[in-house]
Structure formats: C-alpha cells, structure tokens
Amino acid sequence: MNTQEQIKEYIATQPEPKRSEMQQLHDTILAMMPACKLWFMDGKDEKGKIVSNPNIGYGSQNMKYANGKTREFYQIGISANTSGISVYIMGIDDKKYLARTYEKELGKASITGYCIKFKTLADIKIDVLKAAIQSGVKQTNIQH
Template identity: 55%
Template sequence: MDIPERIEAHLASLAEPKQADLRQLHARVLTEFPGCRLWFNDGTNEVGKVVANPNIGYGVYTINYANGSSREFYRIGLSANTAGISVYVLGLEDKTFLARTYSDAIGKASVTGYCIKFKRLSVINVDALHSAIHYGMTVDQASDHAGPAPRPATEL
C-alpha cells in the first residue's frame, strides 16, 4: 500500500467526529501545499510494538543531531488521540514561538513549543490553526524568522 492509501485507511478507521475533522485538516493541507511530501507513521516501532498514535506528516525538514548525524522528518504532523487532535509544528528553533503567537487567538486549545492540541475543530479558531500550519510549512528551518511572517492574531 502506498502512503496516500495508508493515510486513507487510517482516516477511515477513525470514529466520528475525529474522522471528519482530520479529513478536513488533511484536505486543507493538501490544497494549500499540493506538492508536499506525505508521510505516514502507524505508531509502531521496528519490532511492531505500538509506541505512539498513528500520524500523518507533511513537508520535510532535516533534523541535525548533536553527534553530527541527521535525518529527514516531516514539518507538520496530524494525530488523533484520546482527548482529540494534535497538530505538530516541527523544526522551529524558537520553542516559545507557537505559544506566543497563537495561544491567545486559537481558542480552546493547548499550545506548547511544537504541539497544538484541541478536542474538535469547532472549539478553536481554525484560521489561527491554519496560520500556524502555513508558518510551519514555509519557515526556513535555519532561522524561524526567514519564512513569511505569521498574520497577527488581530487579523485571524
């Protein structure tokens, strides 16, 4: 099965309303970034043990480790969890950026250094979430401020 088929199978396996919310987010990312690299992680480790929730990834950035090694990973991740949905914005140098920029505007969500968690799309400001996703997909990983500036919360 290729990655789009694996993503579709995963989405189809989710109960409503998470399925509809994740499908809406997935479609929006694909519409806004049609040529982005897609990822799917089923949440299992190399021996098949479940170690995380399955997640869908978009885009690519390079993780550079202290030992000099590196690997590619996705920039944006979507994951259903027991409490709702998590959106991961990875590769930001400034771990306070998401909370400083989006916490006040996004509504009923928890915003950390790399994750925005919420119960349903209906309880958050979806425009603020999409602004965070857009920023994460377009920011230059070498400098958080090299990408397009996020829209101020007053414009969301």
C-alpha cells in the same frame, strides 16, 4: 499499501466526528501544500512495539539532532489522540514561539513546543491554525 492508501484507511478508522475533522484537516493542509511529500507513520518502532499514535506527515525537512546527526522528517503532522486531534509543527527552533504567537487567538487548545492539541475543530479558529502551519513551513524553509 501505498502512503495515500494508509492515510485514507487511518482516517476511515476514526470514530465520528473525529473522522470528518481529520479529513478536513488533511484536505486543508494539502490545499496549503499541494505538492508536498506525504508520510504515514503507524506509531510502531522497528520491533513492532507501539511507541506513539499513528500520524500523517506533510512536507520534508532535514531535522538536526543534538549529536549532529540529521534525518529527513515531515514539517507538519496530524494525529488522532484519545481526547481529540494533535497538529505537529516540526523544526521550529524557539520552543516557546507557537504558544507566544498563537495561544491567545487560537481558541481552546493546549500548545507545547511543537504540538497544538484540541478536542474538536469547533474549539479553535482554523485560520489561526493555518497561520501557525504556514509559519512553521516557512521556518523550516524546504521546498515542498
């Protein structure tokens, strides 16, 4: 199964209304980043153990680790979780940037260093989420 098929199947397995909202987010991000690399991670490590929720990734950047090693990783990610949906904005150096910049305007969401978590799209302002995504992509500054 290719990446697009995995993404389609992952979204299809979500219960409503999460399924429709994941599809809407997927379509929104693809409209913002039409030629981006797509990723699908099933949440399992190399031994098959579940270590995270499955997630869909968009774009490409070189992540640098504290030990100096780098690896290619997505810029933006989305994932269904038990209480709603998470949007990951990867590669932002300032871990307080997202909360400081978007928390007041975004709506009912929790924001950590790179994750915006909300129960439903109705709880947030989608234009503010899009601005956060655009800002994150710009900060990682890799062609997509």
